[in-house]
Structures are given as C-alpha cells and as structure tokens.
Amino acid sequence: MDVGDIVKIETDKGIFEGILLPSIDENIITIKMKNGYNVGILKENIKNIEVIAKGEKPKYELPPLNIKKNENLKTVSILSTGGTVASKVDYKTGAVHPSFTADDLIRAVPELLDIANIKGRAILNILSENMKPEYWKKIAEEIKKEVKDGADGIVIAHGTDTMSYTAAALSFMVKADVPIVLVGAQRSSDRPSSDAPLNLISAVLAAKENIKGVYVVMHGESGDTFCYLHKGVKVRKCHSSRRDAFKSINTIPIAKINPFTKEITYLQEVEKSENTKNVEINTNLEEKVALIKIYPGMDGEIIRFYVDKGYIGIVLEGTGLGHAPDYIFDDIKYAIDNDVVVVMTTQTINGRVNMNVYSNGRELQKLGVIGCEDMLPEVALVKLMYLLGNYDVEDVKGLINKNLVGEIEYRSRFDCY
Amino acid sequence: MEIDYEKIGLKVGLEIHQQLNTKRKLFCHCPTIIRDDEPDGEIVRVLRPSLSEMGEVDRAALIEARKGKKFIYQYYNDTTCLVELDEEPPHLPSEEALKIALEVALLMNMNIVDVAYVMRKIVIDGSNTSGFQRTIFLARDGYIETSEGKVRITSLCLEEDAARKIEERDDAVVYNLDRLGIPLVEISTAPDIKTPKMAKEAAKRIGELLRVTGKVKRGLGTIRQDINISIKDGARIEVKGVQDLDLIEKVVENEVIRQLNLLKIRDELKERNAEVVEKIYDVTEIFKNCKSKIIQNALKKKNGKVKAIVLKGFAGLVGREIQPGRRLGTEFSDRAKVIAGVGGIFHTDELPKYGITEEDVKRLKEFVNAGELDAVIIVADEESKVDKALEAVIERAKEALVGVPEETRKALSDGNTAYLRPLPGAARMYPETDIPPIIIKEGMIEEIRANLPELPEEKFERFKREYRLNDELAKKMVLSYYVDLFEYLCNKFKNVKPVLIATTLENTLKEIRREGYDINKLENRHFEELFKALSNGEIAKEAIIEVLKGFCEYPDKSIDEILEIKGLKRLSKEEVEKIIEDIIKEHLDVVKEKGLKAYGFLMGRCMAKLRGKADGKLVNDILKKKLEEII
Structure with a gap:
C-alpha cells in the first residue's frame, strides 16, 4: 500500500474510499475522499483495508513553452532560493509543488512576458529561516554568473523571514552595474489571494530599470494596489503576517511601483546604471x-x-x-x-x-x-x-x-x- | 397541470447552510455580528485562479476571473481583524462551533469522523478574501424521517460564511467583512426526495433539528437552502439561495415544469430540423432611425451597435412560456445579461413592440435572410458587449436543441429561477496547512450525545403535559426563538400560568411588532422583570402589552420607570376600592334606576379607569360587593 493508491477502508462507522495520503501520525490513516475532503481514520477502528487501484505517479511535467526571445525587451534572471514565488497545487492529493523554472513562472504569471525576457532557475531550496552566510556567498556567485551571461537585471525570490539580511549581505558583497531585486510573498503562491504575482511583476519591472544596487520589492499597503522598491540596506520586516510587512527604516522607499499600469514613480535619488554590465563580488565574510x-x-x-x-x-x-x-x-x-x-x-x-x-x-x-x-x-x-x-x-x-x-x-x- | 413525479423521475437533494450563534468566528476571535453602520475603511484586492497540476483552471472560476474585477473589502476596526482581511493566518477553530456541529450531526444520526481536516475550497468570486472557503468535513451517513420516507444525510461540514456582498460595480465588487468567518453548518442530503412537498418537509425537519440545539442564528439570511433538482432526460440544476421555506415546494414545481417544457421545445425543434446559425450580422443600419429608446440609447454609446443572429426553425418557440411568466427568450436574455452585461435584447417572437415597428422587423428579417419559421435575436449595446452577448445566446440556443443545460440558477421570489452561472466543476480542495488536523475524541462525542437536546416532537409532548399548553401553542413554542426563555420563566415564576408566558412570547410580541415596535430591543432581562412584577402582583396581566411596548421604546429603563411612564403602577386594594366607590357615587342615578343590573355598565367604567392598574377579578369582586352593600 503506497501513498497515491486508491484504498477501501472498512470501519465500524462505515466504509471509506479514497486516495491514500502521507500520514500525519502513525496511528492515523489519512485519505482524500471522492468529494475532495481529507479524512483521518484511527488505525484501531479499521477492520479491513484493501487497495482498489494502484496510484498513478502524477506527472507534473508540462510541455515546454518555447517562448522566443523578444529582442526589444531586456532580459531578467529570476533566481529562486526556495521561497515559493510560484507553485502548483495538486488537487488530487492536495500537495503543493513549488515551481522554479522560467516556464513555470511564466505559466503562473504570464504578464511577465510583456515586461522582459525571463530566465529562471532554482539555486537553493531552503526555507529562509534556515539561511546561512555560506548561502549568501552562493547567491552572490550565481548573480555574477547571470550578469556575465547577459542578464540586464536580477530578481531573487526569497523567503521573507531573513530577506533583509540577505539583501544587506548582497549589498556589501556584490558590485554590479545592474539592479538586483529581492522579492517574496507573505501569502503563499498556491492561494488565489497571494501577493506573489504582483510582487513578482513589480520586481521584474524594477529589475529592468536603468539602475544599480540591491533592493527589496514588496507590497506597499495591505491592498493589491502598488509595491515599494526599498533600498536593500534600509529595509526590515516589521510585521509577522501582513502583506505590507516590509518598511523602509530611517528613510523612505526608493520608488513606488504600479504593477497594473507598470509605472514606476521615484521618491528618492537612485544610483543609475552605466550599462557596462560590470560585476565583481567579494564573498569574504567573518562568521564569528x-x-x-x-x-x-x-x-x-x-x-x-x-x-x-x-x-x-x-x-x-x-x-x-x-x-x-x-x-x-x-x-x-x-x-x-x-x-x-x-x-x-x-x-x-x-x-x-x-x-x-x-x-x-x-x-x-x-x-x-x-x-x-x-x-x-x-x-x-x-x-x-x-x-x-x-x-x-x-x-x-x-x-x-x-x-x-x-x-x-x-x-x-x-x-x- | 397534474404531474406524476414518480413517472418523470424527479430527484431532489438539499444543501442547507445554517449560521451558528457562537461567541466568536470560526477562525478568529471576532464577534459574529452583522453591522449596518458605516465601515471604518476599505481595502482593494485582486484574486487570480491558481493553476492545478495540469495547468487547467476551474470553468466557473475562469468566468469570474475573466471579468477582471477588483474586490473592495469594507472592514470595522472593532469587529473584524487581520484574519478576515487575509493578513493573518487563521486561529484554531472555535471549539464551541465544533461542538454545535457535532450535536447537529448526532441529531441526524450521523457517523462522526475520527480525524477532521480543515480544507481550502477554491472560490474566486471575491466572497472570501483568501480566494478559498475553509471547510471541515465532520460527519456522514445519517438520515431524517419524513412522512414520505427517509432522506439520507450524506455529509455535514463546518464552514466559514462568506463576506457579504454590498454592491456590484462595473469594475469591482464591494463586500463587507462582517459576515466572513461566521460558522456555518452545511448539511447535504442524498437525492432521495421524490416530490416537491417532500422537499419542503425535509427542509423543515432539518431546520427544526437545527433549532432545537438553541445554538443557531435566527432571522433573515441566517439559513440558506440550495436545491438540486433533476428529472429523467433533464439535467441537474442547482438552485441557490432559497431563503424562505415556503418557497421550496414552488421552486421544485416550477423547475420541473421548466425542464419538461424545455424537453418539449427540444422535440419540436428536432421535428423542425431547427439549426443555430453561428453568424453575427451587423444590423445597425436598419435600426439607425428606429423609435425604440433602448436601441437609440445603445447607439449613442461609443461603438454602439445593433447586431443579430438567426435561429432557424425557432419561430414561435422563443416566445413559448416555460415557467409562469418566463419564456425560452428569457433564458436567452438571462445568459446575455449575466455573461455580457447587456441591457437591450429582443427576439422576433415578441416584435413588433418596444418602439420597434413591423417595418423594422421586416427589413431585419430580409437583411439576415430569415424565413417564416426562423427567429431572429437582436442585441443593442457597445460592440464588444454585443458580440459577447450574442455568442452566449448562440451557446444557449444550441443547448435548447439538446435539452436542458446543467446550470446553477438563483431562486426568484415568485418561485421561478434565473441563470446564475455554469454548474461548478468538482470542488478544488486542498488542505489548510495553517491548522493541524482535529482529532475528535470519542469522549467528546459521548458527552455531546449524553446531553443532546430533546427532539421537537418530544418537547411538544412535554410542553402539553408539563405546561398544559394546547396543541397549537405547544407547537409554536417548541420552534420558538424564545423556547429556552419560556422554560426558564415558567420555572422561575411558578405562580404565573405557563400559557400566559407562552402567549406573551408568541402572540403578544407578534402583535406589538405588527404595530411597529422594534422587538429586537427586548432582552431576557426585560421578560424576567416583567414576569417578576406579575408574579409579585405588582402589575396586572392586562398591563403586559403596555410594559413590553415601553421596554421597546426605552430598553434601558427599569420596569418601575416603565410603569411610571405608562401610568401602570398597580393600585393597592384600598386605592381600587376608593376609585370604585367614586365611580358608583358618580353614577348613583343609574344604580338607583337599574339596581344590580347596573353592574355591567359600572364594570365598563371601572375597567376604563383601572385597566392595567388592577386585576380584573379584583375589580369585579369589589364592585359586586359595593353594589350589594348599596342596594
């Protein structure tokens, strides 16, 4: 009996049929019934259990999108560190699968194609609370690679818990002539109400601006109206759950980004790119x-x-x-x-x-x-x-x-x- | 038309949603109150359908998303919080709500699951800020009895109610967050219901069982019934939001008639070799100088156009009545209105009319090459809307060739139904990862089972026996909102007749409500003070109605103040004697003339002065005594 199999369970309270799900507890069998609901059955109440049909391995591979590069648009590389900026829900089992490839991102947020040529890959797969200085170095190295590869801007998808630490670290370690924009989401991307799509659109908009430096882009207010571009060394997560958790501290945000009209309004002077695509990194860090x-x-x-x-x-x-x-x-x-x-x-x-x-x-x-x-x-x-x-x-x-x-x-x- | 429901294979299932009267909401600590005052602020949001594993999105979800609407949420700082705003993870579910739901499950003979999971059911019409409704499957396999047989109860779920729709604008829908998160039980029956009458009876029975818990909300909008209706060869139709129990029978009847008529129309269309021509004609030129105001207003719009489609072989059938007052043409215009939001839609079966002349119709028919047996549909509005509307009509007309389309329809107040949206696909559900699974301990179930409320029929018998209520009053009292208060008052004030308490709570209150008093102002305290005063002999029972009116007007005042205001202070025996003596003295001539027969006349005078201030019996006794003394 494996997860994904269709099972029939006889109990004193009748017969349950459904897809076997991973167990939360050794004393409980959990299935997803035909009506979509999950239900748990105590093992001690089970009289008989049989597999009706072996589960098919769900296929998550989708055909490639084969999107042609638009020569009129800049190229933005989206590097994922493990925060799920895009994800797919498997309603059959209820599992949430994070998406990392450019195709996945574009499927989830097709508007990105109107803004830039999108490259995307996962460079880490960690929860942001497990971030370490050695990963900062890894991210810096990957940024260097992407810029050398021709990216006009970099977006780093990052969990929000330690995003401002990473932004600070990259600010000191990376000297690049392109914008490096960290972005996250306070509501996970499997939800229809996720702030991820608008944050991501805004981040890509910022990453194709003619600026340089390290920034954070997140919701500007609780509503889905605009995002702020914050300076990476002047920003902090100030709320445990709200969409507008990130605030510029002891300064004001650099710019206001409207992901619907795609307008960017600068609120402060910003360092302009010289379009050299120069990139240097210094990853020496003393961890003590x-x-x-x-x-x-x-x-x-x-x-x-x-x-x-x-x-x-x-x-x-x-x-x-x-x-x-x-x-x-x-x-x-x-x-x-x-x-x-x-x-x-x-x-x-x-x-x-x-x-x-x-x-x-x-x-x-x-x-x-x-x-x-x-x-x-x-x-x-x-x-x-x-x-x-x-x-x-x-x-x-x-x-x-x-x-x-x-x-x-x-x-x-x-x-x- | 007498319909043999068995022969046509009627199958009806109910889905009943009942709000629970809990202290807090299901997933946060806000009170479960609906407000009518100005909200403290608004938040604008968008929702997007999330991709399923195969990259497909639900078809009902897609239609909503295509509309591209924004959602505006109104909030209150003191009674809604970050949870309703989808700005904070849900709190653990309200234990009180969970217990009430389990109680209802046991009353319906259901099996309760060992471990319940909170699920997220995707809903992207904006009615949930999160884009999903949280719902918990708690029990299954129960039944209720009706006079026409058992109806199986397939599931009971505990859910959060949706936000309250305030307004629909062109580009946004406005919701109030006060209702979002109020606990609801959703009870679904199997399609075991065979007649319209049985549908009503089953709904009534479920409603009664909910109410005997004493823990469900009462009043408009607190219970909502959805009805699934199908007949042989017809289609499953989900009718949403029947709020009135008495309408259920009618809705089922009318839906059956609609399906039968649609099937008849289909057969006729087949005979005629009818066909839907998938071409949209621009007929703006023809109607340029048309007298119809609707058409002229449409043409004034930017890109205003009149366009037409031809339904070959449909003539006469578009105007055919399929439900009282509703035609096949109404079904076409429902779709056009819901999907494209157009105003002006006409069909040739109803023309000439509305300022469209016979000449206009003739030119139209010529232009689109429509014959005697063909119907033409025209729509006037802004061009993109017109195209969308006519595409929707083409789709619906094609369905008429097949029979009855599966739809979600909304109940109208006359028992008819109108198109709402396509039937939703299978619910897209996945676990709410922010809340751990709920292990329902056998001990908790047993405790609830041991304390189950009396069933309505048991209570009915007991009320007759214990409180000596007659059948009618006992029946009313059992289902009364005040049933618990009734028993409390009866037990507290043993020298007050239960019948008086029951008629006060059931009849007197209705009477004063009809007179325009706001009886929602009345709290248990008011009734307790009232019957305490009655029990102590401080007021006469004739004063009850005036005291209640007084409490409605001045809910903050005490009974003493009310009696003062209303001039109802009960008089002492001495005072009453004095007044009666005065009245007799005043009318001594009558007494002399009529002797003891003056009693009736004098009693009238006395009661006019003493009603509510002295007990009728006392007045009667004193008056008799005094009269006898004099004569």
Whole structure:
C-alpha cells in the first residue's frame, strides 16, 4: 500500500474510499475522499483495508513553452532560493509543488512576458529561516554568473523571514552595474489571494530599470494596489503576517511601483546604471560575529561566552540612544580587551544611536564601543561580518560607522516615521 | 397541470447552510455580528485562479476571473481583524462551533469522523478574501424521517460564511467583512426526495433539528437552502439561495415544469430540423432611425451597435412560456445579461413592440435572410458587449436543441429561477496547512450525545403535559426563538400560568411588532422583570402589552420607570376600592334606576379607569360587593 493508491477502508462507522495520503501520525490513516475532503481514520477502528487501484505517479511535467526571445525587451534572471514565488497545487492529493523554472513562472504569471525576457532557475531550496552566510556567498556567485551571461537585471525570490539580511549581505558583497531585486510573498503562491504575482511583476519591472544596487520589492499597503522598491540596506520586516510587512527604516522607499499600469514613480535619488554590465563580488565574510539584545537584568556572561568561543565581533542592540546596563560594562570591557570589535545599534529600530547624551553612552564609548548611527542592527551584523572578513581590526573600527553602500544616512528625515 | 413525479423521475437533494450563534468566528476571535453602520475603511484586492497540476483552471472560476474585477473589502476596526482581511493566518477553530456541529450531526444520526481536516475550497468570486472557503468535513451517513420516507444525510461540514456582498460595480465588487468567518453548518442530503412537498418537509425537519440545539442564528439570511433538482432526460440544476421555506415546494414545481417544457421545445425543434446559425450580422443600419429608446440609447454609446443572429426553425418557440411568466427568450436574455452585461435584447417572437415597428422587423428579417419559421435575436449595446452577448445566446440556443443545460440558477421570489452561472466543476480542495488536523475524541462525542437536546416532537409532548399548553401553542413554542426563555420563566415564576408566558412570547410580541415596535430591543432581562412584577402582583396581566411596548421604546429603563411612564403602577386594594366607590357615587342615578343590573355598565367604567392598574377579578369582586352593600 503506497501513498497515491486508491484504498477501501472498512470501519465500524462505515466504509471509506479514497486516495491514500502521507500520514500525519502513525496511528492515523489519512485519505482524500471522492468529494475532495481529507479524512483521518484511527488505525484501531479499521477492520479491513484493501487497495482498489494502484496510484498513478502524477506527472507534473508540462510541455515546454518555447517562448522566443523578444529582442526589444531586456532580459531578467529570476533566481529562486526556495521561497515559493510560484507553485502548483495538486488537487488530487492536495500537495503543493513549488515551481522554479522560467516556464513555470511564466505559466503562473504570464504578464511577465510583456515586461522582459525571463530566465529562471532554482539555486537553493531552503526555507529562509534556515539561511546561512555560506548561502549568501552562493547567491552572490550565481548573480555574477547571470550578469556575465547577459542578464540586464536580477530578481531573487526569497523567503521573507531573513530577506533583509540577505539583501544587506548582497549589498556589501556584490558590485554590479545592474539592479538586483529581492522579492517574496507573505501569502503563499498556491492561494488565489497571494501577493506573489504582483510582487513578482513589480520586481521584474524594477529589475529592468536603468539602475544599480540591491533592493527589496514588496507590497506597499495591505491592498493589491502598488509595491515599494526599498533600498536593500534600509529595509526590515516589521510585521509577522501582513502583506505590507516590509518598511523602509530611517528613510523612505526608493520608488513606488504600479504593477497594473507598470509605472514606476521615484521618491528618492537612485544610483543609475552605466550599462557596462560590470560585476565583481567579494564573498569574504567573518562568521564569528554575534548580535546581542540588551534587556533589563541581562547576564553579561553571554558576552564572555562569545569571546571565549573565539568571536571577534559583537553587535549590541542597545536601549534608547544606544545604552546598556552598567552591570555588564565589565563584560564589554572583557570583550574589547580581547580585541573583539563591539558596536552599538538600537532596539528602537527607528532613530539614530547617539552615545554622547547620557553618561551611560559616554562610558560605553570610553570602553571602546562604537555607535553605528542610524544603521539597522541586522545590517550592522552583516556589515561587521563583511568588514572583519576583509579588513584588519583597526580599519574595521574606522569603517563600521561610515557609509559604504547606503546603509548609513547622516541626515535624519522627518517623514520616515 | 397534474404531474406524476414518480413517472418523470424527479430527484431532489438539499444543501442547507445554517449560521451558528457562537461567541466568536470560526477562525478568529471576532464577534459574529452583522453591522449596518458605516465601515471604518476599505481595502482593494485582486484574486487570480491558481493553476492545478495540469495547468487547467476551474470553468466557473475562469468566468469570474475573466471579468477582471477588483474586490473592495469594507472592514470595522472593532469587529473584524487581520484574519478576515487575509493578513493573518487563521486561529484554531472555535471549539464551541465544533461542538454545535457535532450535536447537529448526532441529531441526524450521523457517523462522526475520527480525524477532521480543515480544507481550502477554491472560490474566486471575491466572497472570501483568501480566494478559498475553509471547510471541515465532520460527519456522514445519517438520515431524517419524513412522512414520505427517509432522506439520507450524506455529509455535514463546518464552514466559514462568506463576506457579504454590498454592491456590484462595473469594475469591482464591494463586500463587507462582517459576515466572513461566521460558522456555518452545511448539511447535504442524498437525492432521495421524490416530490416537491417532500422537499419542503425535509427542509423543515432539518431546520427544526437545527433549532432545537438553541445554538443557531435566527432571522433573515441566517439559513440558506440550495436545491438540486433533476428529472429523467433533464439535467441537474442547482438552485441557490432559497431563503424562505415556503418557497421550496414552488421552486421544485416550477423547475420541473421548466425542464419538461424545455424537453418539449427540444422535440419540436428536432421535428423542425431547427439549426443555430453561428453568424453575427451587423444590423445597425436598419435600426439607425428606429423609435425604440433602448436601441437609440445603445447607439449613442461609443461603438454602439445593433447586431443579430438567426435561429432557424425557432419561430414561435422563443416566445413559448416555460415557467409562469418566463419564456425560452428569457433564458436567452438571462445568459446575455449575466455573461455580457447587456441591457437591450429582443427576439422576433415578441416584435413588433418596444418602439420597434413591423417595418423594422421586416427589413431585419430580409437583411439576415430569415424565413417564416426562423427567429431572429437582436442585441443593442457597445460592440464588444454585443458580440459577447450574442455568442452566449448562440451557446444557449444550441443547448435548447439538446435539452436542458446543467446550470446553477438563483431562486426568484415568485418561485421561478434565473441563470446564475455554469454548474461548478468538482470542488478544488486542498488542505489548510495553517491548522493541524482535529482529532475528535470519542469522549467528546459521548458527552455531546449524553446531553443532546430533546427532539421537537418530544418537547411538544412535554410542553402539553408539563405546561398544559394546547396543541397549537405547544407547537409554536417548541420552534420558538424564545423556547429556552419560556422554560426558564415558567420555572422561575411558578405562580404565573405557563400559557400566559407562552402567549406573551408568541402572540403578544407578534402583535406589538405588527404595530411597529422594534422587538429586537427586548432582552431576557426585560421578560424576567416583567414576569417578576406579575408574579409579585405588582402589575396586572392586562398591563403586559403596555410594559413590553415601553421596554421597546426605552430598553434601558427599569420596569418601575416603565410603569411610571405608562401610568401602570398597580393600585393597592384600598386605592381600587376608593376609585370604585367614586365611580358608583358618580353614577348613583343609574344604580338607583337599574339596581344590580347596573353592574355591567359600572364594570365598563371601572375597567376604563383601572385597566392595567388592577386585576380584573379584583375589580369585579369589589364592585359586586359595593353594589350589594348599596342596594
């Protein structure tokens, strides 16, 4: 008896017939009945079970679309990392199959063909919560390949949980003369209400703009009306479930994209592409960097733990303007005395670190803690990994609070909070 | 026309949707209330059909998607949340709803599944923000009894109700989210129903069993009946949204008549070698100067056109009545209206009329080369709509050659039905991965089984026995919205006659509602205060109606305040004696003249003054005594 077989199950409560599905529990047999509903039957209630027909292996292969390249359109490569930007539901079994190929994407969102020539492939197959720095490197390498192969823009389909970390990492690691746009979905693509199609259309629209840099494209509001183009180092997921979870922090979005009219309205200056198709990557990263959140009553031992484990960079997510309780000062000192670079960001997320206002901040600076201006804690973490992977400690200390790729803005806009 | 339903092979199945009266919605913690005040805001969304494994989409789904409409959802900050807006995963299902559904399943002798799964049923008309309706298959294989035999119940599902449609615009449909997520039980019968009367009886019985739980919503729109109807050689027709029980019989009857007539028309068409010509003629020139307002208005539109098709051999049949007041031509125009949204559609069987002259018709027929036996259909509107409409008519006319097309139709208030959409394909369902499977423990089923409510017939007998209600009142009370309140009041106020409580709840309330009082304002508290006062002798039973009216007008006031306002404070015996004495004194001449026979006249005077303030019997006694004293 295999999953997919049509089975007949006799129980005290009558006979059940349906397609055998993978079990959720060893004591339960689950079938999909003819009326489409799934039902579970306790094994102890089963009197007899027989296979009526062997299941046919479902075929998901569809004939190739054979789409001809349109010479008037730019070419956009869509690289999938495992978030299901497009997927098919097998209503026979209820299984959801992610789609990765260009053909799949085009079948799901045929509008893409009017915007660009689409290339597409899966480069990773992971859930974004399982992302690691080594995968960032892999993505950077694949981007380089695609640009060398002639892509005019890159779209990375990514799970939303850690999308802003990846965006930050790519911002530091990849110097390309094309736009690199990360995109995801808050409602999975098997649903009719998924935000994936509009996000994807908007991302492809952005990827064929004459710009460069790393960006995130997601819904601009809860309604299906427009998307925002966010700078990759200034964006954060601020809601666990809403479509408009991604917000530009300490700045405003770069542009507003209307996926229906295909209009893009720029809200800020943006770096223009020079149409050279130059691409360089630097994938050196120091992974021994930690992000530690400050809270009342915290035990400073955690800092010593990291130091003793051989960590060489620590990002603190401090309170307010960039503070930490005086009872962990000794632990911070221990880190700095051991040549660990300790930098300060703020858990208010919005606003800038300023460690000159209160004595606590001044003390921390005296200990050697470096304030990171208006940089997001996650971005500071990734930046510190990048810097420690490429520079010696003294240079790192000099660069951490200097703007490299747009991660720090020295002017605090009024209209972004 | 007497129809032998057995001979024509009538098969009817019911699908009944009943809202449950739970504290919270099925998949979130919002209250289950419908609102009529202004929403706090709106969200615009689009839906797209998702691809199935073979890249095909459901045909009903496709028609909706083709319309390319946007959906506008109205929300309330305090009674709808992110779940209805499809901005947050569903919460675990309401346990209360689950228990009520299981209770209903047991009342219908059903088998409950061991493990239930929440499924997503694809629905992309916008009525669900997610694009699917969440539904749980809970039980199967039950039955109910009717006087014409058993009707099997094939399934009971617990579902979320859809959003409430507010308005349909050209480019968008507006929904209110208040109804989305209210728990519903969906009960489906087998096609065991053999006559229209049996259909009504089965629906009534299911309704009764739902109501005895005391946990279902009452009132307009809280129960909806869909009816599946077929006859031999006919087709399965799904009639949606019959809200009134009394209409069920008529709907079945009329649908049978419609199918029989369509079959007759088919046979005649065959005899005539009728044929649908798949050519659309532009006849705008002919109607350029036509007097018809509808046509002139259509021609004023951008790209306004009049076009025609020829139905060879259809003459006389397009105008043939197939249901009271509805013709084959009505079926054509239904399709054209639903699919293309056109206004002006005419057929030659009804012409000349509507400002279209005989001369117009003659020129039309000549132009399209239509003979005596042919019918011509014309549509006037904006060109793309006209083409779409005529294509739809061609399709429907071809179906007339075959017989009865399978359709989903909507019930009209006169018991007829009109085209709604094609019959949906097999439901596209896949599991709701955001909610774990629900293991229904035997212990829970047993607990519910042990506490099942009385069946209506048991309650009926008990009410007659225990409360001494007559048949009519007992029957009314058993099915009353107030049945639980009735028993509560009877047990709490033992010195008040149950008949009085029952007539108050069933008859008096109806009476004052007819007078225009809003009895929805009345809560249990009001009735309790009322009968407490009655029980304590603070008011007379004659005052009941005025007190209830008072509570409707001032629901926040106490009974004392109401009595004050209405001047109904019960008088003490002494006060009553005083008033009666005064009345006698006032009419001493009458007393002298008539003696004891003045009683009737004086009683009238007394009651005019004392109604509601003193018990009639007391007044009677005092008056008699006083009269006797005087004489």
